[in-house]
Amino acid sequence: MFKESPIIRRKSRQIMVGNVPVGGDAPIAVQSMTNTLTTDVAATVAQIKALEAVGADIVRVSVPTMDAAEAFKEIKKQVSVPLVTDIHFDYRIALKVAEYGADCLRINPGNIGREDRVRAVVASARDKGIPIRIGVNGGSLEKDIQEKYTEPTPEALLESAMRHVDILDRLNFHDFKVSVKASDVFLAVGSYRLLAKQIDNPLHLGITEAGGLRSGSVKSSVGLGLLLSEGIGDTLRVSLAADPVEEVKVGFDILKSLKLRSRGINFIACPSCSRQEFDVISTVNELEQRVEDIMTPMDVSIIGCIVNGPGEAEVSDLGLTGSSKKSGFYLDGIRQKERFDNNNLVDQLEARIRAKAKLMDKANQIDFKEITE
Ligand code: SF4
Numbered sequence: 001m002f003k004e005s006p007i008i009r010r011k012s013r014q015i016m017v018g019n020v021p022v023g024g025d026a027p028i029a030v031q032s033m034t035n036t037l038t039t040d041v042a043a044t045v046a047q048i049k050a051l052e053a054v055g056a057d058i059v060r061v062s063v064p065t066m067d068a069a070e071a072f073k074e075i076k077k078q079v080s081v082p083l084v085t086d087i088h089f090d091y092r093i094a095l096k097v098a099e100y101g102a103d104c105l106r107i108n109p110g111n112i113g114r115e116d117r118v119r120a121v122v123a124s125a126r127d128k129g130i131p132i133r134i135g136v137n138g139g140s141l142e143k144d145i146q147e148k149y150t151e152p153t154p155e156a157l158l159e160s161a162m163r164h165v166d167i168l169d170r171l172n173f174h175d176f177k178v179s180v181k182a183s184d185v186f187l188a189v190g191s192y193r194l195l196a197k198q199i200d201n202p203l204h205l206g207i208t209e210a211g212g213l214r215s216g217s218v219k220s221s222v223g224l225g226l227l228l229s230e231g232i233g234d235t236l237r238v239s240l241a242a243d244p245v246e247e248v249k250v251g252f253d254i255l256k257s258l259k260l261r262s263r264g265i266n267f268i269a270c271p272s273c274s275r276q277e278f279d280v281i282s283t284v285n286e287l288e289q290r291v292e293d294i295m296t297p298m299d300v301s302i303i304g305c306i307v308n309g310p311g312e313a314e315v316s317d318l319g320l321t322g323s324s325k326k327s328g329f330y331l332d333g334i335r336q337k338e339r340f341d342n343n344n345l346v347d348q349l350e351a352r353i354r355a356k357a358k359l360m361d362k363a364n365q366i367d368f369k370e371i372t373e
Pocket of ligand 1: 272274275276
């Protein structure tokens, strides 16, 4: 049983997106993107706050027009999570949002056009301490690169990314992160592997246009899981055709699976099985929703019978082992005298999880105080 992740992360330089460090030894940041019209300030603020509530470290907002830039100014005043502004070509929008407090500019320097405009954007970013994100996508490679490689390949995505990287390097600007996303897992993974060898800037991971909630989560888990397990990746977005709040939850679940971030409850539970003494599936699904607000890292095992119940409970913070009528309860791996009535498991478990989280939070605060004093 691994208590800590055995993954050795690639050494990358660190940049700051607002107050969130990205790269180096910083925790891998989870991002998502709003899908409201940015000009609808109230709706966009509400969505950013919903993303923040489930733990998004950074949120990206699209700023396609000057009207959206003006709306961004208002949005920025009302939220605290760092915001990346998504700008495609227009350098004037980049300058405007930099002035309005953007925490990162998502713009490819090679797409800005004239050299003086590129210099103006980079000078503004440097002056205000804002990083840039270069983003290459397998579906929108430059025409000459498409012709050279005939189809998107990892080498093609790398060449495209390095064009933008070289521009920033020439301007002696190193405060940037890069993504080379593709909807194909092998293409994305191959591209990131090449890029990771080429530069030391932080890498933003994503399998773009991955699909719906289920299929996209699986595809992202496989692709990002391969990269993360090799130590590649400093920030990520799970791109789903679903509520962006789900992207954040899945992002954290991927990181939790690899023990790269510990945040919230890690459930260990039985699959469907006829030996279960209570309905594990409905219990876990309801419980997961009820304790979504708890950020305390905690392992909770909900196991339907004694075949694996005691073994899992002994290595969990809180464990339940199914038994007829009343199930066995474990705390910190130790079997308790108390037993839970199988007819009311969710309420009982929720109460105990909340109590345990409070205790763990308190203990962590005491430790922190001792360290800082
Ligand atoms: S622990 Fe028991 S209930 Fe759970 S999967 Fe195994 S046999 Fe089935």
